[in-house]
Amino acid sequence: MRILTAAQTRQADQATIQEENSSSAALMERAATALTEWILARLSPPEADPTLVFCGPGNNGGDGLVVARQLHQAGFTVQVFALPAEGYSPDFDANRQRLPAGLALQTLSAAALPVIAPDALVVDALFGTGLSRPLTGLAAAVVQHLNQAPARVVAVDMPSGLLADASQPAASPVVRARHTVSFELPKLAFLLPQNAAYVGRWHTVPIGLSRQFLAEVETNMYFTDTALLAGRLPARDQFGHKGTYGHALLLAGSRGKIGAAVLAAQACLRSGVGLLTVRTPAVGYDILQTSAPEAMALTDPAPDFLSELPELTPYSAVGMGPGIDKAEETKHVLEQLLRHAKVPLVLDADALNLLGANPELLQLLPADTILTPHPKEFERLAGPARDDYHRLELLREFCRLHRCYTVLKGAHTCLGTPAGELYFNSTGNPGMATGGSGDVLTGILTALRAQHLPALDAALLGIYAHGRAGDLAARHTGQAGLIAGDLTRFIGPALQELTTPDTF
Numbered sequence: 001m002r003i004l005t006a007a008q009t010r011q012a013d014q015a016t017i018q019e020e021n022s023s024s025a026a027l028m029e030r031a032a033t034a035l036t037e038w039i040l041a042r043l044s045p046p047e048a049d050p051t052l053v054f055c056g057p058g059n060n061g062g063d064g065l066v067v068a069r070q071l072h073q074a075g076f077t078v079q080v081f082a083l084p085a086e087g088y089s090p091d092f093d094a095n096r097q098r099l100p101a102g103l104a105l106q107t108l109s110a111a112a113l114p115v116i117a118p119d120a121l122v123v124d125a126l127f128g129t130g131l132s133r134p135l136t137g138l139a140a141a142v143v144q145h146l147n148q149a150p151a152r153v154v155a156v157d158m159p160s161g162l163l164a165d166a167s168q169p170a171a172s173p174v175v176r177a178r179h180t181v182s183f184e185l186p187k188l189a190f191l192l193p194q195n196a197a198y199v200g201r202w203h204t205v206p207i208g209l210s211r212q213f214l215a216e217v218e219t220n221m222y223f224t225d226t227a228l229l230a231g232r233l234p235a236r237d238q239f240g241h242k243g244t245y246g247h248a249l250l251l252a253g254s255r256g257k258i259g260a261a262v263l264a265a266q267a268c269l270r271s272g273v274g275l276l277t278v279r280t281p282a283v284g285y286d287i288l289q290t291s292a293p294e295a296m297a298l299t300d301p302a303p304d305f306l307s308e309l310p311e312l313t314p315y316s317a318v319g320m321g322p323g324i325d326k327a328e329e330t331k332h333v334l335e336q337l338l339r340h341a342k343v344p345l346v347l348d349a350d351a352l353n354l355l356g357a358n359p360e361l362l363q364l365l366p367a368d369t370i371l372t373p374h375p376k377e378f379e380r381l382a383g384p385a386r387d388d389y390h391r392l393e394l395l396r397e398f399c400r401l402h403r404c405y406t407v408l409k410g411a412h413t414c415l416g417t418p419a420g421e422l423y424f425n426s427t428g429n430p431g432m433a434t435g436g437s438g439d440v441l442t443g444i445l446t447a448l449r450a451q452h453l454p455a456l457d458a459a460l461l462g463i464y465a466h467g468r469a470g471d472l473a474a475r476h477t478g479q480a481g482l483i484a485g486d487l488t489r490f491i492g493p494a495l496q497e498l499t500t501p502d503t504f
């Protein structure tokens with residue numbers, strides 16, 4: 001699905017209203033009803049605690065008024081408050097009129113902010129996508145009051161004070177929500193680690209925004225879901241043989257890190273590659289032949305680290321990096337690889353650190369190479385970022401400049417493309433923050449590239465399947481108990497889910 005800016009979200013509202021020939025009040029009723037239902041599915045009145053709804057002057061506040069009315073009608077004990085303002089939005093005013101007699105709108109004042117009991121449910125409807133400047137005065141005081149309260153906060157659409165798609169002004173407070181329930185699509189802000197403490201757990205509820213608008217709106221940001229992946233992974237050919245599915249080469253491992261080569265190899269084998277050869281230093285031979293017998297071992301003459309690039313002609317893709325060393329000889333192998341490879345490349349770990357330390361090598365990067373840095377490795381490649389938004393700008397620029405696909409690993413791993421698009425992944429869990437996870441990803445990506453998938457498809461599918469394998473594995477191991485080896489067992493099922501079914 002697409003990720004829209006705040007301005008595009010407003011356009012989506014307008015397009016929907018026009019298409020349906022309805023009104024903004026009707027759309028507000030629908031959006032707020034979806035939110036009320038989200039709450040009702042989790043809390044029911046007999047066990048419900050006092051509910052306090054805080055409204056701002058715009059349509060976010062209007063949503064709050066609808067939710068307050070509906071929760072009151074559902075039997076909740078509701079109090080509803082509004083910030084004083086010179087003017088309120090028309091739909092705010094309309095919904096103020098619709099508050100039932102037993103539910104009076106109370107105006108907030110700095111001198112008497114309402115007491116919030118620890119067991120209260122707080123609905124934050126102060127500001128949404130219309131936030132236009134830093135919060136000051138009473139609005140800021142109310143946000144700080146909510147943040148000091150021990151109660152659960154559910155934010156309507158956005159935690160108030162947070163911008164949908166840009167950095168916060170320093171010193172402007174933001175609501176720290178337990179849950180953020182947003183309409184139809186996630187906002188960019190939800191996907192960035194720096195906002196996690198404000199957004200809490202985020203959810204989207206469908207509100208029937210115009211399908212046509214959402215399919216046609218110009219954007220360069222996407223949230224990777226199964227719909228976006230449909231048709232990208234073909235089913236295996238009835239008459240296919242191992243030659244059909246490519247021959248991958250992994251350049252991996254050094255003394256003490258042969259496990260990384262093993263994990264990448266197992267992941268590569270589980271991702272459908274026809275043949276796999278693994279180049280490790282001599283120390284890796286017995287280990288690899290024992291723990292990944294399906295792979296061919298092609299050992300380097302050096303005992304402890306990679307020192308020579310093998311002949312590349314047999315291979316349809318090459319992955320380099322898991323567990324390698326930063327020795328001068330290994331740097332030479334990387335340089336030779338960049339100079340001579342005529343097949344797709346995947347670079348990870350110390351292959352990236354070698355690039356970062358020798359930026360002249362970046363000029364040799366073949367087009368459509370996939371790089372898989374974590375934020376620290378990315379910093380070594382592209383320089384330090386001021387914050388998460390700036391890091392995305394650096395990512396776009398780096399991919400454009402070097403015509404490469406860069407997989408910035410994290411909670412919502414972000415793929416940057418040479419065309420300037422950003423794809424945020426939707427699978428995976430914190431259990432995957434464990435040694436070897438990245439080696440598994442390199443194995444998957446190398447296998448998909450070896451099978452002749454285009455770089456974009458391979459990267460999107462590989463990232464998603466890696467996270468999905470983590471989610472499937474965690475059902476058995478729990479998140480804390482998850483180790484990278486568990487991921488390899490679930491790559492097959494994850495890819496199977498994504499495979500285009502044979503249709504009649």
Ligand SMILES: NC(=O)C1=CN([C@@H]2O[C@H](COP(=O)(O)OP(=O)(O)OC[C@H]3O[C@@H](n4cnc5c(N)ncnc54)[C@H](OP(=O)(O)O)[C@@H]3O)[C@@H](O)[C@H]2O)[C@H](O)CC1
Nearest residue numbers: 028057058059060127128129130131132133134135157183
């Ligand atoms: N499809 C949807 O997503 C739908 C969303 N809905 C809800 O509508 C809001 C957006 O509503 P909007 O009225 O555009 O904006 P807000 O309610 O967030 O805020 C606008 C008002 O707040 C004032 N404002 C802005 N910044 C500040 C500030 N720092 N301090 C004080 N006041 C501020 C602003 O005043 P201006 O002077 O800037 O005009 C406005 O008065 C969206 O988030 C959803 O909750 C719809 O309900 C339907 C579908």
Ligand SMILES: [K+]
Nearest residue numbers: 124127158160
């Ligand atoms: K809000």
